[in-house]
Amino acid sequence: MTSPDADARMACRVCGLPLNRYVDLDTGQVRYQHPARVVAEPAGHRPDPAPLDDVDARHVCDFCSDERIAYTFHTVPISAVVDTAGGQVVERYGTDWSACFPCAMRVRDRDLDGLQQRLHQTAPHLDPIAAGAARVMQQAVLQSLLPGITVANLGRWPATPLPAATLPKVRDRLANLLTGPVGLPLGLTDPAVRGPVADSLRAARLFWIDPEFTELAEYAAGSLPATHLTAADVPAPHGLLAWAHPVGPRADLVAASWTSGPHGLRVVGYRSIGAGLPAEDLQPFREQLGWLGPRVHAQLPPGEPVDASSPAAALVTTWLLIAQRLTETTPAPVDKAIRKAYRRNGRPDPEVRLVRIRGASTVRPAGDAASPHRSADDRPARSRDHRWWVKAHWRGQPYGPGRTLRRPLLVLPQLRGPDDKPIRASTVVRMLAAAPPPPEQPRHGDGQQPTPTNDSTPTT
Numbered sequence: 001m002t003s004p005d006a007d008a009r010m011a012c013r014v015c016g017l018p019l020n021r022y023v024d025l026d027t028g029q030v031r032y033q034h035p036a037r038v039v040a041e042p043a044g045h046r047p048d049p050a051p052l053d054d055v056d057a058r059h060v061c062d063f064c065s066d067e068r069i070a071y072t073f074h075t076v077p078i079s080a081v082v083d084t085a086g087g088q089v090v091e092r093y094g095t096d097w098s099a100c101f102p103c104a105m106r107v108r109d110r111d112l113d114g115l116q117q118r119l120h121q122t123a124p125h126l127d128p129i130a131a132g133a134a135r136v137m138q139q140a141v142l143q144s145l146l147p148g149i150t151v152a153n154l155g156r157w158p159a160t161p162l163p164a165a166t167l168p169k170v171r172d173r174l175a176n177l178l179t180g181p182v183g184l185p186l187g188l189t190d191p192a193v194r195g196p197v198a199d200s201l202r203a204a205r206l207f208w209i210d211p212e213f214t215e216l217a218e219y220a221a222g223s224l225p226a227t228h229l230t231a232a233d234v235p236a237p238h239g240l241l242a243w244a245h246p247v248g249p250r251a252d253l254v255a256a257s258w259t260s261g262p263h264g265l266r267v268v269g270y271r272s273i274g275a276g277l278p279a280e281d282l283q284p285f286r287e288q289l290g291w292l293g294p295r296v297h298a299q300l301p302p303g304e305p306v307d308a309s310s311p312a313a314a315l316v317t318t319w320l321l322i323a324q325r326l327t328e329t330t331p332a333p334v335d336k337a338i339r340k341a342y343r344r345n346g347r348p349d350p351e352v353r354l355v356r357i358r359g360a361s362t363v364r365p366a367g368d369a370a371s372p373h374r375s376a377d378d379r380p381a382r383s384r385d386h387r388w389w390v391k392a393h394w395r396g397q398p399y400g401p402g403r404t405l406r407r408p409l410l411v412l413p414q415l416r417g418p419d420d421k422p423i424r425a426s427t428v429v430r431m432l433a434a435a436p437p438p439p440e441q442p443r444h445g446d447g448q449q450p451t452p453t454n455d456s457t458p459t460t
């Protein structure tokens with residue numbers, strides 16, 4: 001549960017659980033406690049409150065503590081007066097309630113007994129006082145529900161990458177979610193936002209990034225220099241792109257969409273949702289929510305640089321590597337049933353583009369003298385008695401009027417030195433063992449801007 005009062009939103013530094021806030025009725029003193037129905041690990045530690053945004057908060061279902069949160073419900077502000085050894089305190093619950101899918105269906109049906117049953121299943125060892133308090137709280141929520149329900153972006157789902165063959169169906173379901181009646185998180189509910197994003201999904205070109213390219217893009221995104229995007233950098237005006245494995249600072253983004261508009265590019269990163277639900281819940285879940293839930297949302301205004309700290313860094317890096325022609329694209333087979341469904345509805349055959357790194361033949365040959373980039377390790381190859389690996393790194397490529405501008409170009413890992421010499425064992429580094437060195441030009445805004453979190457939702 002979250003409170004509308006920003007000061008009140010605290011989580012525990014030790015275990016990440018959002019903390020309950022109590023106000024002493026006599027002194028007005030504020031105290032924080034772990035929620036009673038959740039087991040805080042390690043056992044017995046005292047809550048160490050920190051602002052919610054400073055902690056990688058471990059949000060759980062407010063009704064049963066499952067981390068797989070599907071929906072947010074809204075109520076009028078709910079508080080409870082609790083008798084404690086130290087006197088009466090007020091517990092402020094706030095207005096927003098996170099629910100896993102099974103609890104959400106019970107809340108929707110005003111099924112208090114069902115909620116109790118589920119809590120009993122997920123927390124069988126709850127003591128009677130905590131169980132009683134949970135029932136009072138659940139009842140209060142059911143009695144105070146406001147209309148409307150919002151797709152959640154909190155909690156954690158197992159990250160399940162999407163197979164290329166199913167991407168058209170995943171896209172259709174996501175577009176339906178965006179045009180449907182359900183509220184969206186991260187500022188996406190605004191009709192001026194969700195309409196264009198839904199339209200762009202229907203027109204989206206679909207890309208699937210293979211495992212090797214995903215690994216390279218994720219690695220390079222960690223050091224993405226400040227980059228001014230141009231229209232030529234984006235592989236299509238509107239797109240939906242899925243990575244072969246999850247990316248991003250929390251390793252929970254499996255896909256991203258982009259929408260071109262008059263105010264720049266709007267990017268939404270998605271987590272996978274639904275995995276691990278029992279069969280009886282999974283089908284209604286897929287019908288209501290599909291496979292993807294919004295996780296991050298960013299507007300990239302024209303002229304504003306994007307760098308490694310942006311929530312769009314992994315997507316922008318993937319674009320740059322495609323634009324740099326490091327990759328090749330082939331059609332990916334689409335699931336037969338999906339193709340048939342498209343034909344039945346008179347739609348053109350769905351296309352998914354599989355993107356992978358080009359064959360090694362296009363990689364710059366070892367010790368290429370034409371390379372303008374000279375690192376400390378880049379003495380003339382002839383003088384060496386061994387060959388060595390150079391890790392993937394960005395370098396500034398001159399372009400524009402008088403070649404005064406620089407755009408980042410990723411140089412792939414390569415072997416340098418005389419062909420007949422042995423590869424020095426100590427320099428055989430895995431491509432992804434460490435972050436590449438920072439680019440030569442200073443990073444935009446270094447040390448001036450707070451690092452945006454994964455949840456940041458820039459607005460313009």
Ligand SMILES: [Zn+2]
Binds near residue numbers: 047
């Ligand atoms: Zn804790």
Ligand SMILES: [Zn+2]
Binds near residue numbers: 065101104
């Ligand atoms: Zn639940």
